[in-house]
Amino acid sequence: MKKNISFVIILSGLIILSGAIKTQVIISYPFETKTEKRLILFYSPHDPITITNDDDFTDYLFPGSGTAGDPYIIEDYNITTTSNFGIHIYNTTKYFVIRNCYVDTHQHCIFISNVAEGTASIINNICSDSFAVGSGIHLSYSTGATLINNTCTENYFGISLYYSSGVTLTNNSCSNNALGIFLSSSPGATLTNNICINNWHGIYLDTSSGATLTNNTFFNSGLSIEEENMEDYLSYTLENNWVNDKLLGFFSNLNKVTFSEPIYGQLILINCNKMVISNQELSNTTIGLFLKWCETATISNNICNNNSGNGIYLGNCSDATLTDNTCSYKGSKGIYLVTSLGATLTDNTCTKSRDGICLSSSSGATLTNNICNDNYNDGISLSSSDCTLTDNTCNDNGYCGIRMSSSSNNILTQNTCKNNRWGIRLGGSDCLLTYNLLQENEEHGIVILSSSYRNTIHRNSFIDNNPGGSSQAYDEGENNTWYDVKRKKGNFWSDWDQSGSYFIDGRADSIDPYPLDKIPKRIDYNFVMLIPSIILLTILHKKYKKKKSRIYS
Numbered sequence: 007m008k009k010n011i012s013f014v015i016i017l018s019g020l021i022i023l024s025g026a027i028k029t030q031v032i033i034s035y036p037f038e039t040k041t042e043k044r045l046i047l048f049y050s051p052h053d054p055i056t057i058t059n060d061d062d063f064t065d066y067l068f069p070g071s072g073t074a075g076d077p078y079i080i081e082d083y084n085i086t087t088t089s090n091f092g093i094h095i096y097n098t099t100k101y102f103v104i105r106n107c108y109v110d111t112h113q114h115c116i117f118i119s120n121v122a123e124g125t126a127s128i129i130n131n132i133c134s135d136s137f138a139v140g141s142g143i144h145l146s147y148s149t150g151a152t153l154i155n156n157t158c159t160e161n162y163f164g165i166s167l168y169y170s171s172g173v174t175l176t177n178n179s180c181s182n183n184a185l186g187i188f189l190s191s192s193p194g195a196t197l198t199n200n201i202c203i204n205n206w207h208g209i210y211l212d213t214s215s216g217a218t219l220t221n222n223t224f225f226n227s228g229l230s231i232e233e234e235n236m237e238d239y240l241s242y243t244l245e246n247n248w249v250n251d252k253l254l255g256f257f258s259n260l261n262k263v264t265f266s267e268p269i270y271g272q273l274i275l276i277n278c279n280k281m282v283i284s285n286q287e288l289s290n291t292t293i294g295l296f297l298k299w300c301e302t303a304t305i306s307n308n309i310c311n312n313n314s315g316n317g318i319y320l321g322n323c324s325d326a327t328l329t330d331n332t333c334s335y336k337g338s339k340g341i342y343l344v345t346s347l348g349a350t351l352t353d354n355t356c357t358k359s360r361d362g363i364c365l366s367s368s369s370g371a372t373l374t375n376n377i378c379n380d381n382y383n384d385g386i387s388l389s390s391s392d393c394t395l396t397d398n399t400c401n402d403n404g405y406c407g408i409r410m411s412s413s414s415n416n417i418l419t420q421n422t423c424k425n426n427r428w429g430i431r432l433g434g435s436d437c438l439l440t441y442n443l444l445q446e447n448e449e450h451g452i453v454i455l456s457s458s459y460r461n462t463i464h465r466n467s468f469i470d471n472n473p474g475g476s477s478q479a480y481d482e483g484e485n486n487t488w489y490d491v492k493r494k495k496g497n498f499w500s501d502w503d504q505s506g507s508y509f510i511d512g513r514a515d516s517i518d519p520y521p522l523d524k525i526p527k528r529i530d531y532n533f534v535m536l537i538p539s540i541i542l543l544t545i546l547h548k549k550y551k552k553k554k555s556r557i558y559s
Contacts, residue, residue, distance in 0.1 A: 049084035049108050057095040063102065072100030077127070079103050086110045090140070092133075096120050105129040113140035115161070123172075124150035135161040142180070145170045153178055158186075164205065167192040167214075175200055180208075186227060189214040196220075202227050206314040207292050215241040224249045228272045228291030229256075230315060236299050239276045249291050275300055283308065293319050294333070297326070306330050313337040317359070320346045327352075334358050339387075340378070343368040351376055358382075362400070365390045373398055384409045385426070391415050391434075398422070406431045407447070418442055420528050428453050429471060432483075437461045441528050445469040450480040450511065458483035464490040465526040469500040481514040488518040496520035 057063060063070075063078045070078040078100060085092040085107065092109035095102065096119040104127070109115035115133035118126050126148055133142030133156065142158030145151055146168040155177045158164035164180030166188045167173055173192060179201045180186035186202035189195055190212045200222045202208030208227030211217055215238035219229070228249050233239050244256040249271025257263075258276040265273065265283045272288055274296045275281060281300060286308045288294030294310030295318045297303060303320075306329040310317030317333025320326055323346040331354045333340030340356030341363045343349055348370045355377045356362035362378030364387040365371055371393045378385030378400045385400025385407045391414045398421045400407035407423025410416060413434035422443045423429035429444035429451040435458060444451030444466060451471035454461060463486065468478040478499060479488075488510060489496035496518040499508050508518040 049106075050082055052083040052085050054085055054087050054089045054091055054111075055080065055083075055093045055095075056091065058097055060098050060100045063098075063100055068102075070102070072102070074101050074124075077101035077103050077125075079105070081105045081107065083107045083109075085115075088112050090114060091117050093117070095126075098122065099125065101125045101127075103127040103129060104131060106131065108132045110134045111140070112137055114144050115141070115158075116143045117141070118143075118145045118148050118151065120147040121151075126151040128153045128156060130155045131157070133158045133161065133164075138162055138184075141166045142183070144168075145173065149173070152176075157181075158183065163188050164202075166190075167195070171195075174198075179203075180205060185210050188212070189217070193217070197222055199223075201225075211242075213238070215239075218243040219247055220245045222247045224254070224271070224291065226250070226290050227314070228293065229254060229274070230292050231274070231296075236277055239298060250289075272296075275303075278303070282306075286310075288317075289313065293317075295319070297321070297323050299323065301325060303327070304329075308332075310340075311335055316340070316342045317356070318342070320344070320349070322346065324348055326350070329353055331355075333362075339364045340381070342366075343371070347371075350374075356381070356385075361385075361387045362403070363387070365393065369393065372396075378407075379403065385423070387411075388413055388416065393417075394419075396420055401425050403427075407444075410434050410437065413437065423447065423451070431455065432461060433458055435459050435461065439463045440465045441526060442466045443469070444471055444478070447471045450475075450478060452479045454479075454481040454483040454486055454512070454514070456482045459485045461486045462490075463488050464495055464497060465522070467498045467525045469498075469525075475511070477509060477511040479510045481510050481512040481516040483514055486514065486516060488516055489520045494520045495526075496522060498522040498525050 063072060068078045068080055070076050072078050089111060090113040092111040092115045093104060094117045099122040104116060115135060116128060128143055138160055139162055141163040142161040143156060143165045148170045150172045153175045157179045160182045162184045164183040164186045168190050170192045172194045175197045177199045181203040183205045185207045186205035187209045192214045193216045195214060195217045197219045198221055203225040205227040207230045208224040210230045212232045215233060240258050247254040252271035253269055255270040255273040260278040262280045266285050268285055268287050270286060272291045277299045279301045281303045284306045289309060289311040291313055293315040294313050297320045300323045303326045308331045310333045312335050314337060316337050317340045319342045321344045325348045327350045329352045333356045335358040337359045339361045340359040341354060343365045346368045349368060351373045353375050357380045360382045362381045362385045363376060366389050368390045369392045373395045375397045380402045383405045385403045388410045389412045394417045396419050401424040403426045406428045407426040408430045411433040414436050416437045418439045420441045424445045427448045429447040431453045433455040449472050451468045471478040499521055502508050502521045508521045510516040
């Protein structure tokens with residue numbers, strides 16, 4: 007015990023004596039799975055370093071000669087500044103090492119650009135951008151660099167690479183950044199044993215094909231990959247990566263495989279066919295479930311909550327069925343389909359995201375009985391054609407219950423849009439809106455935008471929308487019809503005075519000449535679908551009785 011007390015007294019004395027010329031920094035890892043702390047002492051205060059050519063290394067009197075065996079050494083500095091750059095090196099051909107530095111700047115802590123291949127090594131530094139607008143470590147046009155054991159916290163980019171191929175990133179820790187590790191146009195990277203915590207994107211690979219990811223760990227973040235073609239997605243190698251203490255699943259070229267055991271923290275499927283994905287808990291990551299170029303996937307009963315990107319993403323897929331999935335809170339979109347044809351979405355719950363369900367260039371979709379409430383923008387956002395939306399509930403969203411843009415030939419029937427800013431906003435042509443309930447929306451229940459034409463709107467119920475306004479609907483398009491031409495039935499308007507036509511706001515000067523005096527009764531489509539079956543069974547039963555009577559007669 008006395009020895010321990012003596013050691014503490016001696017260590018404290020050394021710290022006090024060194025305080026006049028050195029800086030003490032204590033860094034603790036902000037995650038529960040790693041409990042040790044690094045005590046980093048004796049950084050020397052230093053002004054920002056700017057090196058624009060090889061001669062600047064010697065002007066700074068850094069040790070080394072700039073060769074591969076004897077690189078220039080920049081180490082043990084505390085560079086805390088309001089300048090945009092802490093250490094800025096560009097247009098050099100000499101070998102150099104930046105190590106054991108603490109850098110805190112206004113924008114970029116360590117910024118390396120256009121240095122010769124394989125000459126940059128960045129090791130064991132702590133980088134924090136006080137204003138969270140730049141990068142902890144930035145490399146551009148610097149191939150073959152090595153980044154080892156760096157800690158990058160509270161930056162916009164923890165580590166960012168642009169046009170820097172063949173970079174090695176090992177044992178780096180990136181926490182509380184918007185993007186932990188970001189690679190753009192930087193193919194062939196090797197990422198091993200990196201830890202990414204509390205980032206919107208843990209590792210984001212953008213047109214950086216051929217990367218190898220091994221033993222990387224994500225907490226409250228995950229992996230994002232964005233490539234233009236399938237071959238580039240297939241060029242990635244992922245082994246033994248973890249998301250929230252569960253496996254990161256990355257699979258390609260599978261056929262008729264079922265994922266039903268909840269062992270994954272994030273699932274990425276490329277070019278797979280007839281997949282079944284169910285009962286997964288894919289939450290607190292970047293994109294819970296990511297599918298590209300997959301056919302006939304069945305996705306059911308998955309929970310994809312608290313994801314910073316999307317809950318479920320499908321790109322270039324066909325004939326997918328999504329049922330009973332829950333995607334709530336924080337993310338960009340709960341369920342997001344891009345260029346994915348013929349999808350069926352039923353009984354999904356998408357709340358508290360930026361958009362609940364979003365379909366872009368995804369024609370032929372059927373959306374039935376989905377709940378898309380309390381999203382920041384829209385409940386359902388649709389820029390797709392030939393889709394049918396039935397019995398969806400889109401309430402309490404910040405902008406629209408249902409928004410359509412660049413759409414045609416869509417059918418919206420029996421949807422409920424309450425307490426949004428707008429109920430339905432339509433930008434498109436030849437759409438049918440019928441039996442929808444538009445109630446207590448802050449502005450108009452239905453808005454038809456300019457260049458929208460030949461849409462038909464009838465038997466909808468408009469109740470207490472646009473309070474204090476002159477109309478509950480708005481039309482600035484062309485040749486839109488606000489009634490059933492054949493049966494002379496319009497819409498129900500709670501503020502109609504029971505005489506004459508109902509006038510609709512907007513430069514189209516549209517009217518509903520046949521307002522309804524009561525709320526139209528909605529159709530029970532389940533019952534309607536039963537009618538053909540009942541008729542068929544009745545016919546078969548009669549034929550069976552006739553046949554039986556002939557046999558026994």
